[in-house]
Amino acid sequence: MNARRIAQVVLGIFLGAAACGNSWAQKAEGLANTPQMGWNSWNKFACNIDEHLIRETADAMVKTGLKDAGYQYVNIDDCWQGQRDADGNIQPDPKRFPSGMKALADYVHAKGLKLGIYSDAGATTCDGRPGSRGHEYQDARTYARWGIDYVKYDWCNTPDMNAKAAYTTMRDAIAQSGRPMLFSMCEWGMSKPWEWAGQVAHSWRTTPDIYNCFDCEFSPGLSTGLGVLRILDRQAGLRKFAGPGHWNDMDMLEVGNGMSEDEDRAQLSIWAMMASPLILGNDLRSMSESTRRILTNPGVIAVDQDRLGVEAxxxxxxxxxxxxxxxxxxxxxxxxxxxxxxxxxxxxxxxxxxxxxxxxxxxxxxxxxxxxxxxxxxxxxxxxxxxxxxxxxxxxxxxxxxxxxxxxx
Incomplete structure (x- = not known):
């Protein structure tokens, strides 16, 4: 069979699958029927992470009552990656995660919690670690073998890439991995994902990264950080796009990271009213009792988790x-x-x-x-x-x- 004939056959298979609807090409159903709740390492620790921190955070999530309050995901952000092996399989940094991700996932699962991980649609992540471009299906299968429950997918180092195509590719890769994983898009709202991502991801970021202040904007170089009120203001007109299984994500919480208690209560309230995912960004191991009480307020959490799923x-x-x-x-x-x-x-x-x-x-x-x-x-x-x-x-x-x-x- 010549090359031209092979190309025709491949194209025919692709079009035939598309015509049949590609039943596998969909995000996992039943996840994020209410906005996801958990913790992420980036706001407080950035790249200063290792397996001891993740284990201790899981311990703290249980001990402080956060798990009982509804928080369930322990999410590792950027900088966990080592190199790819000879077959292209991503490996965790051997110094930071010497026991491996499977052992870490088993530990977190034994606590009744779930483990999340981070990657990027580009060839490299925001911190220059290996991204998933060209390895989407391979990485999703690896995450499934490890027992990962949540994938945060970033948008650094993506010149000339189409966001909808890139995120759809990873969605399909997760769907074929054999393990349901919540898919969280971190594309900063650049391509208006609320207009198209409802069938692609369980949540999508609507703004640039949050900055630890109530009303400010911080722009060091090419990046931008927005305070709580600046993020709230950018939600105007977006409420009609969100609902059970597909949420506008206002980024992580800064509660416990240095704002006043009034500002901390206000941020949690705003995020709950807007039905945003509640992803903690503080050090759970050393938070004050006042921070713990704010984060576990049952009435405010219930507003966020209301099954009607309508934004304020x-x-x-x-x-x-x-x-x-x-x-x-x-x-x-x-x-x-x-x-x-x-x-x-x-x-x-x-x-x-x-x-x-x-x-x-x-x-x-x-x-x-x-x-x-x-x-x-x-x-x-x-x-x-x-x-x-x-x-x-x-x-x-x-x-x-x-x-x-x-x-x-």
Whole structure:
């Protein structure tokens, strides 16, 4: 058979498979029905990682109650890679991970947790380690043999590459690996992934990397880091693209990394209201009790994990005060009052002045007709919507309410 005939046969096989729908070419179903929860090594440790850190983090996730609160993924970011062997198989750095990834996965699994790993669509990662370009199927099979449960896939060193094609290739590679793995795209929103990635990944980053501040932007060289409020502002118009199994990812949490407690509570609240994955970025082994309490707040986590899977909408912007509403399963609502400023502000919210309406979920509440009970998810105070809400918001803080009802009609 000549070369031309071989090419025709190969093309025919490819087109035939495409016409049949390529049943294997899909992301794993049943993962991330609610936004994924876990921990990632990058924010706190960058390249200073090894197997001892990962084991100790898994231990801490169990000991501190984070596992019981819903966090389950222990994710290794960049710099775990060594070299490829003679057959092209990726190997972990022998000095940092001398026991190998399979042993590490077994350890994490024995804790009732899951192990995640990192790669890049380019030939090299952001830190210059071997990426997966040209080795996608090989790497996915390797991850499956190791027992990996989560793949974060970055976008460094990808000149002239098409994001949709590159991420679809890795999706298909994972699908053929024989092991379901949550697929997390880290493409920084450059190609508007919310418009096409719903069938490709379980989550996709919507912005550049987070920077450890509440309201700032940091641009060293070619990279950009955004503070909490800058990331929130870039979510405008994206809520219609997210839902169970496909989430807008606002990047990792900086809770416990140096912001104030009010700012830490605000970030977790914002991420929960926006149904973003909750991926911790602090040192779980040495966090303070106040940080632990913030990260394990059951009411705030429940808002993030609500099975309806609808992102919040902004219903009011009045200077530094913004109000966000999130419809929840069972007819409930979550409301967040956000103080964007560095000065305290007073809230006087007349529930009856505005009908709460969400066209996306087709939900509406007229507080003139229906009274809801509310509970503050941080202070545990309670009340109802029959009287004006009075509160004082500290700088860079939130008031987060769960509305249940009706209390009376």
């Amino acid at each position: 909408l902004r219903v009011l912007a009045d200077g530094p005060l913004e109000i966000y509403a999130k419809p929840l399963d069972g007819g409930q609502w979550a409301l967040m009052f956000l103080n964007r400023s560095t000065q305290a502000i007073d809230v006087h919210h007349d529930w009856k002045a505005q009908v709460l309406t969400d066209d996306l979920s087709k939900r509406s509440v007229d507080f003139k007709q229906t009274v809801y009970r509310w509970s503050d998810l941080w202070t545990k105070k309670t009340g109802d919507t029959s009287t004006t809400l009075q509160a004082r918001l500290a700088p860079h803080s939130v008031l987060m309410l769960l509305l249940t009802g009706p209390a009376k009609s």
